[in-house]
Amino acid sequence: MIAAISTPSVDLLAIGPALLLSLGALLLLVTGSFLSGERNRIVSSSVGLASFAGAALWAFLQSDDADHLAFSKQLSIDRFSLFVQIVICLAGVASVMAGWGTRRIGERISEYYTLLLFAGSGMCLLASANGFISLFVSLELFSISLYVLCALAVDDESSLESGFKYVVTGSVGSAFLLFGSGLVYGGAGTLRFDLIGKALGQGDQAHQSFVLVGVAMVIAGLAFKASAAPFHMWTPDVYEGAPTAVTAFMATATKTIALATMLRVLVTAFDASSNVWSTGVGGIAMLSMIVGNIAALRQDNAKRMLAYSSVGQAGYLLIGVVAHTPLAGRAMLYYLAVYTAMNVGAFCVLSVREREIGGPVTIDHLRGLGRTRPLLGAALALFLLSLASFPPTGGFLAKLYLFSAAIDAGVGHLALVGIVGTMISLAYYLRFALALYQPAAEPAQSPRPSHGVPIAALGTAAAAAVVIWLGVYPEPLLDAARVAASSLALQ
Amino acid sequence: MSWLSTALWVLPAAAAVLVGLAPAKLWGRSAFAIAAMLANLVLALIAIGQFDSSKGLQFAESRHWVSDLGLTYHVGIDGLSLVMVALTAFCVPLATAFGLWAKRENLRGYLALMLALEAAVVLLFVARDLIVFYVGFEAMLVPLIFLIGGWGGTRRVRATIRFVVYTLVGSLLLLISVITLGLSNGTFDLDGISANTSPWLFLAMIAAFAIKSPLFPFHGWVPEAYREAPPEVAGLLSGVISKAGTYGMIRFALPIFQEPSSDWRWLFVTLALAGLLWCSLMAFRQPDSRGVIAYSSIAQMSLITLGLFVGSGEAYTGSVFQMVNHGLLSMLLFLLAGFVEVRFGETAFARIGSLARGRAALATIVMATGMAALAVPGSSLFASEFLVLLGAFRYWWLVGAIASLAIVLAAMYMLRWISAVLHDRTATPVREGKDVRWEALYLVPLLAVVGFLSVDPHAVTARVDCDSHAGLVAPASTGSEICR
Numbered sequence: 001m002i003a004a005i006s007t008p009s010v011d012l013l014a015i016g017p018a019l020l021l022s023l024g025a026l027l028l029l030v031t032g033s034f035l036s037g038e039r040n041r042i043v044s045s046s047v048g049l050a051s052f053a054g055a056a057l058w059a060f061l062q063s064d065d066a067d068h069l070a071f072s073k074q075l076s077i078d079r080f081s082l083f084v085q086i087v088i089c090l091a092g093v094a095s096v097m098a099g100w101g102t103r104r105i106g107e108r109i110s111e112y113y114t115l116l117l118f119a120g121s122g123m124c125l126l127a128s129a130n131g132f133i134s135l136f137v138s139l140e141l142f143s144i145s146l147y148v149l150c151a152l153a154v155d156d157e158s159s160l161e162s163g164f165k166y167v168v169t170g171s172v173g174s175a176f177l178l179f180g181s182g183l184v185y186g187g188a189g190t191l192r193f194d195l196i197g198k199a200l201g202q203g204d205q206a207h208q209s210f211v212l213v214g215v216a217m218v219i220a221g222l223a224f225k226a227s228a229a230p231f232h233m234w235t236p237d238v239y240e241g242a243p244t245a246v247t248a249f250m251a252t253a254t255k256t257i258a259l260a261t262m263l264r265v266l267v268t269a270f271d272a273s274s275n276v277w278s279t280g281v282g283g284i285a286m287l288s289m290i291v292g293n294i295a296a297l298r299q300d301n302a303k304r305m306l307a308y309s310s311v312g313q314a315g316y317l318l319i320g321v322v323a324h325t326p327l328a329g330r331a332m333l334y335y336l337a338v339y340t341a342m343n344v345g346a347f348c349v350l351s352v353r354e355r356e357i358g359g360p361v362t363i364d365h366l367r368g369l370g371r372t373r374p375l376l377g378a379a380l381a382l383f384l385l386s387l388a389s390f391p392p393t394g395g396f397l398a399k400l401y402l403f404s405a406a407i408d409a410g411v412g413h414l415a416l417v418g419i420v421g422t423m424i425s426l427a428y429y430l431r432f433a434l435a436l437y438q439p440a441a442e443p444a445q446s447p448r449p450s451h452g453v454p455i456a457a458l459g460t461a462a463a464a465a466v467v468i469w470l471g472v473y474p475e476p477l478l479d480a481a482r483v484a485a486s487s488l489a490l491q
Numbered sequence: 492m493s494w495l496s497t498a499l500w501v502l503p504a505a506a507a508v509l510v511g512l513a514p515a516k517l518w519g520r521s522a523f524a525i526a527a528m529l530a531n532l533v534l535a536l537i538a539i540g541q542f543d544s545s546k547g548l549q550f551a552e553s554r555h556w557v558s559d560l561g562l563t564y565h566v567g568i569d570g571l572s573l574v575m576v577a578l579t580a581f582c583v584p585l586a587t588a589f590g591l592w593a594k595r596e597n598l599r600g601y602l603a604l605m606l607a608l609e610a611a612v613v614l615l616f617v618a619r620d621l622i623v624f625y626v627g628f629e630a631m632l633v634p635l636i637f638l639i640g641g642w643g644g645t646r647r648v649r650a651t652i653r654f655v656v657y658t659l660v661g662s663l664l665l666l667i668s669v670i671t672l673g674l675s676n677g678t679f680d681l682d683g684i685s686a687n688t689s690p691w692l693f694l695a696m697i698a699a700f701a702i703k704s705p706l707f708p709f710h711g712w713v714p715e716a717y718r719e720a721p722p723e724v725a726g727l728l729s730g731v732i733s734k735a736g737t738y739g740m741i742r743f744a745l746p747i748f749q750e751p752s753s754d755w756r757w758l759f760v761t762l763a764l765a766g767l768l769w770c771s772l773m774a775f776r777q778p779d780s781r782g783v784i785a786y787s788s789i790a791q792m793s794l795i796t797l798g799l800f801v802g803s804g805e806a807y808t809g810s811v812f813q814m815v816n817h818g819l820l821s822m823l824l825f826l827l828a829g830f831v832e833v834r835f836g837e838t839a840f841a842r843i844g845s846l847a848r849g850r851a852a853l854a855t856i857v858m859a860t861g862m863a864a865l866a867v868p869g870s871s872l873f874a875s876e877f878l879v880l881l882g883a884f885r886y887w888w889l890v891g892a893i894a895s896l897a898i899v900l901a902a903m904y905m906l907r908w909i910s911a912v913l914h915d916r917t918a919t920p921v922r923e924g925k926d927v928r929w930e931a932l933y934l935v936p937l938l939a940v941v942g943f944l945s946v947d948p949h950a951v952t953a954r955v956d957c958d959s960h961a962g963l964v965a966p967a968s969t970g971s972e973i974c975r
Contacts, residue, residue, distance in 0.1 A: 330559065371597055378511065381637075390633055391626035397557070400622070404560055404670050415670075419663045426659055427652075430636065434651065437600070437641040474557055482559070 014070035014077045016062060017055035017085050018124035021092075024051030025117035032110025041101070041109050045452075048096045048113035052120060056089035059124075067487050073192060074134040076487075081128035083333055083484035084260045087340050088127065091252040092120045094344035097459030098351040099245025101452020104153050112152055116249065119145035123257040130268075131192040132181035135261065139177070139225070142257070143170050146250060150242040162241025169234040173224025180217025184269070187211035196269040197489075207273060215270050215277055219262065219284070226258035227307075228284050228314040229291040236299075239307035244354055247303060248347030251310050252340040259317050263332065267324050267488050274324065282322045282414055288315030289421035296428045302350050302361045305428055306343070309387060312425055313339055316418050320402055323409035329485030331401040334478060338386070338394035338470050345463030346383040349376055352456045363432060368440030376457070377436045379464045386467045388429035389422055394470030495538055495550040496566040496617045499576060500627075502531050503583075504610035511603035521591055524602040528584035528609065535580035542573055544954050551619070553680070561678035565619040570955040571811060575616040575738055578818045579731050581940070583609040586723035588933040589826050593833050595642055595721070608634040608727070615735055621669045621679040621743065628699075628735060629662055635728070643719045650712075650719035657712035661699035665739075668696040672747065681742075686749055693751035697744045697759075704736030704792045706759070707766025717785035722829025725781065729788040730822035734814050737795050741811070745799065752800075759800045760886070764893050766793035771900035775907060779838045780828035783908045784821065787864070790897060791817045797894060798879035806882020811955045812948060813875035816941070820864045820872065823937040827857060830934070831912065834924045840911040847913035850926035854913050856934055863941050865905035866898060871944035 012019060024047050031043050059082045067078035095116070105112045122142030129135040147170060151163020185191055187208055188199040205211060220231060227235040239247045266277055292311030299305040317339070320332030353361050353369065353376075370377030386395035399422065406415040470477060506527035510520050542549060551567030568576065587605045595601045608631055615627025632655070640651040671692055673679035687693075702709045717725045745752050752759075767790050774786035795817070798810030828838075830853075837843045847854035866872040876898065884891030927934065944950060 327559065370600070374599065375512070385633060391630045396626070396629070400666075400670070401557070401560065403666075404674060407670055408674055416667070419667060423659055423663055426655065430652075430655060434636070434640045434648065437637060438648075475555075478557060478559060 008072050009070075011070045014068075015075065015125060015128070016058040017089060018121045020055045020058055021051050021089075021117045021121035021124060024048065024054075025114045025121065028110045028114045028117065032114070035110075036107070044110045044113045045096060045100055048116060049093060051117055052089045052092035052096060055120070055124065056086050056093065059085040059089065063483075069130060070128075071134070073194075074131045075125070075128045076130035076193075077128050078487035079484040080260070080264065080333075080487040083480060084127040084256060084336075085124045087256050087337055088120060088123045088253045091249060091256065091340045091344055092116065094340075094348065094459050094463060095245045095249035095253075097455050098248050098344065098348040099243065099452075100455035102243065102245065102351070102355065103451065104156070104243050108152055112149065112243075115145045115149045115152070116246070118142070119149065119249070120253070123253055126257050126261055129261065129264075130194065132184070133191055135265070136174075136178060136181065139261075140174060142254070143174060143225070146170075146246070146254070149246045150238055150250075152246075153243055156241075158241035159243065160241075162238045165234050166238045166242075169224065173221045173231065175221075176217045176224070177221025180214040180219075180221060183210050183214030183217065187214065188269075193265060193268040197271055200270065200272045207276070212273060212276055215266075215273060216280060218265060219277060219281060222258050222262040222265070223284055226255050226262065226314045226317075227311055228318060229288040229311055230284075232288070232292065232311045232314075235311060236295075236304045236307040239310075240301060240303045240360070244303070244347055244351040247306075248344050248351070251306065251347065252343045255310065255314060255317075256336045256340060259314070259321065259332070259336065262318075263321050263324065263329065264488060266321060267490055271489065278322045278324070278411075281318055282411065285315045285318035285322060285414055286417045288312060288318065289417050290315075290424075293421045293424040293428075296425065299428070300362045300364070302363065302366065302432065305363075305432065306346060306350075309425065309428070310343070312421055313387075315421065316399065316402060319406045319411065319414045319418060322411055322414060323406050324490055325405060325409045326482075326485055326490045327408055328402070328405040329488060329490045330478065330481040331398070331405040333481035333484055334470075334474070335398040335402050337477060337481070338398040338467065341463050341466040341470065342383045342386040342393075342395055345460055345467065346380060346387070348456050348460040348463060349380040349383070352376060352453050352460070355451075355453065363435050366432060367435050367438050370436035372440070376460065379460045381433045381436055382464050382467060384429045384433040386471070388426050388433075392468070392471045394467045394474070397471050397474050492541055492550050493552040495534065495541070496568050497552055499531060499534050499538070499580070499617060500610045500613040502534065502610075503527060503606045503613065507603045507606035507610060510606060511599065517598055520599055520602055524606060525584060525587060525591075527606060528580075528587060531609065531613075532580045532584060535577045538568060538573060539577060542568070542570075542954065544570065548619070553619075556620075556623075561673060561676075561680070561683075562622050563620050563678070563680045564623060565680050565682075566614075566617040566623065567619050568617055571738070571741060572616050573954055574811065574815050574951055575734060576613055578734070578815055579609060579612050579616065581936075582727060582731050582818065582822045583612075585822065585826070585933045585937060586727050589723040589726075589829060590721065592930060592933065593721070593723075593829065597641070600637070601642060604634040604638050608638070612731060612735065616738065619681045621673055621681065621684070623679075624739070624743070625662075625666060625669055628665070628703075628739070631732065631735070632658060632662075635724070635732070638724045639716065639720045642721045642724070645719075646715070647719045650715040654712045654716040657702050657709070661702035661709075664695040665699035668692045684747055687747055688750045689748075690751040690754065693744065693748035693755070696748070697740065697752075700736040700739040700744060701762075701796075702736070703739070704733055704796060705789060706736075706796055707762050707769060707789070707793060710766065710770070710789050713789055714782065714785045717788070717825075718779075718781045722781070722825050722832060725785075726822040726825030726829070729785070729825065730818040730820075733788070733792055734818055737792065737799065737810070737814055740796070740799055741807075753802070756800050756802065760797060760890060763793045763797035763800065764890065766790065767797065767894060767897045768900070771897050771904065774904040775900065778840055780831065780840075780908065780912065781825070781838065783904055784824045784828060787824075787901065787904060788817070788821050790901070791821070794876065794879055794894065794897065797890075798882055801879075801882045801886035801890065803882040803885050805878045805885075808952050808955060809875045809878025809880075809882060812951050813872070813879060815951050816872045816875050816944065819937050819941050819944075820860065823860050823934065823941070824864060826934060826937070827860060830927070830930055840915070842917060844911060844915035844917040845913070852927040852931065856927060856931075856938065857909060857913055859938055861905045861909040863938075863945070865902045869945060871941060871948055874945075874948045 296308035386393035611631035
């Protein structure tokens with residue numbers, strides 16, 4: 001008699017986007033060993049771009065399937081995860097474009113794209129994680145890739161510093177997350193989000209102190225990744241030191257995945273204790289909006305300014321988590337898409353400028369850019385105005401939507417802090433935007449010969465088009481966000 | 492004709508994008524920008540021609556924008572919108588013509604921003620949805636910030652930041668009020684917004700309009716912005732954009748918040764009177780043309796606000812008419828001041844003077860403008876001020892009496908300005924500098940329209956009559972249908 005061996009059901013197609021990104025990464029490891037020089041650079045960049053674009057397309061095509069659980073129910077393949085995956089993959093596409101032809105990485109170009117693809121793959125998996133096991137594994141997959149990516153320019157001290165800071169603080173965040181999930185397991189007896197939700201829904205386990213401590217630690221771990229205050233200390237240094245294309249990817253994709261995961265975990269697993277965590281997350285949101293926006297006021301380095309601004313943006317986005325109504329879920333997804341577009345756009349411009357001046361971009365390097373390079377300057381001005389939420393850009397509608405959702409859900413005080421934060425943020429966004437149109441302090445030197453600028457400019461133009469499009473005709477994306485948010489048990 | 496409301500703002504917006512992005516020679520860009528502005532003026536004239544004074548809202552268009560939140564793209568034109576849109580479409584090309592004459596550098600950006608400004612201002616004047624209005628209200632800040640910050644005087648950055656901080660504080664208060672109103676009604680469409688009694692929402696909303704108008708004591712940004720902005724932008728600011736404030740009061744704050752606005756009427760009447768007197772006195776003390784015009788502008792806007800709050804049909808009509816008159820005259824005054832600055836290179840009264848000698852055309856235009864601006868009987872400004880004062884006397888004779896003082900003060904500061912520019916002898920008389928020649932192209936049209944409205948005030952008042960019969964804040968008409 002042959003005993004039936006139970007084999008786990010493996011539906012590889014369900015994780016198509018993540019799989020595709022991993023395959024791209026593996027391919028690059030092979031080609032990197034055979035090719036060198038300019039050919040390696042072109043092949044690596046092309047494979048990176050094609051993998052991200054293909055993964056986005058795959059996720060888009062998958063969105064016709066019904067929501068289902070896969071991989072022994074450890075992964076939830078639903079519209080929410082697919083929406084998030086598409087945003088992440090498009091952020092990946094834009095980041096590859098921003099870094100196209102960069103010389104800062106030196107000869108390690110295939111490793112660079114390998115790691116970027118693995119990071120994307122980890123994020124795509126995390127988007128559908130339905131349990132703490134899959135959550136932690138995919139979180140570490142993208143985190144470790146990003147630690148190395150930050151430090152990849154090994155000849156550059158600031159890059160090494162950035163990688164080191166990121167690995168130390170990131171590990172602390174991961175440790176928090178791991179310990180928190182352990183505590184939750186103690187209370188619920190399972191690691192799967194939907195089962196935790198059921199277990200905690202009965203009785204008063206949801207308010208046992210060690211479960212609450214576990215929830216708090218999970219939130220803290222994810223807030224580290226989302227760089228929300230007070231867990232944001234690493235952000236400016238890491239953003240400043242990392243290669244700009246990596247910064248673009250971290251600022252957008254990491255934030256997207258961290259916040260989307262936080263929303264999914266909290267509403268799926270810990271809905272029963274929402275009265276407790278919504279207060280805590282509300283505090284983090286307020287602190288982020290205030291600290292991020294005030295700290296950004298005094299930054300002269302463009303990347304540091306964007307780093308602090310992203311702390312503030314994380315605060316606005318957390319309002320969506322606190323409100324966790326269907327409207328808030330939609331608003332948050334919409335905001336994430338707009339946020340990704342405007343931030344990758346801004347980093348694309350910085351990446352171009354960085355290569356022209358051969359060093360970090362400060363506000364003085366941007367002075368006069370709007371006159372010498374009208375289109376590039378206008379695009380950066382557009383992204384900054386969108387971040388400052390001026391109509392008719394996507395940034396305005398996104399914030400309007402989010403604040404409306406907050407008021408609708410009865411957390412109007414957060415919307416009020418958000419509005420005050422927005423007011424503060426105008427000072428630094430406008431400072432940079434106005435600098436673009438002030439005369440340059442020194443006579444403009446002829447730009448250095450640089451590579452890949454047309455591709456980065458193309459990325460900039462695409463991001464600008466998206467920012468305007470989302471501000472003028474938001475309905476298609478809102479429909480998608482509505483469908484995506486309905487996959488979560490928001491109420 | 493429902494496309495007309497949309498076309499009026501889409502045309503300049505599209506032209507702004509084209510001017511900014513399309514490759515062309517500089518003169519081609521300038522010609523195209525001016526042509527687009529004139530085409531928009533033609534559209535505005537078509538709207539005036541097709542407008543039926545016996546009906547309310549016309550050329551209306553409504554479609555869903557963000558159905559989740561109840562945002563609609565709803566635009567349309569009634570009497571009030573019509574005159575405001577016409578004022579905008581008329582003033583912007585003249586301002587741009589001045590800019591071209593004054594040889595603004597970096598013309599590409601300048602023209603694109605002027606067109607974008609026109610688009611945003613027109614959008615807010617035709618909006619029938621709170622958020623669409625807010626979009627226009629906010630979007631016009633962007634070109635203004637760059638126009639003042641990029642082409643202004645020596646202290647432009649300071650002036651810009653002050654301007655931005657003041658306006659944005661107002662805007663965000665307005666946003667809070669708008670979101671709350673919209674969510675409680677389930678729609679942001681003006682037709683679906685029911686009356687509200689919350690004094691907080693009322694004060695939040697009116698704060699934005701009070702800053703924009705500006706109403707005393709929220710005028711802190713004005714003198715600096717009007718001095719540091721390029722003269723034609725200062726003209727647009729005081730002539731057209733400040734009207735967005737009073738327009739917002741008429742369109743939104745007063746009809747939606749009937750009860751609170753009637754409760755708080757005493758406050759706004761007091762502030763308007765205070766601003767009227769204080770700024771008239773300040774105008775008398777200013778050492779340069781722009782200072783005089785800036786403070787006189789605040790005083791005039793206070794008078795308009797007064798007319799809106801005393802709550803009678805005459806005063807309302809007077810205020811709207813005053814908005815048009817003041818728009819034209821203040822534009823004209825700033826362009827004249829700008830002309831003097833550019834041509835003679837001096838701003839302070841201490842260094843210019845006796846410009847009339849040998850410059851007959853300039854003297855004539857300055858004199859005519861000054862007379863119109865001090866509301867000499869027979870002028871259009873006289874008609875509108877008379878209506879406002881009539882309403883003020885009906886409200887309370889004391890208010891009317893105090894407001895009448897402002898007429899005397901206006902005569903004082905305008906006469907001082909005329910003599911300072913044209914006649915006063917200075918230690919170093921200006922000998923260089925030609926008379927007005929081609930510059931008449933951007934000065935005379937304004938003067939001609941002022942003259943026309945002096946002869947035929949009915950051209951404006953008849954079109955806003957419909958709103959005025961509704962008696963916006965008149966105590967007698969509480970509960971009556973608001974003319975929307």
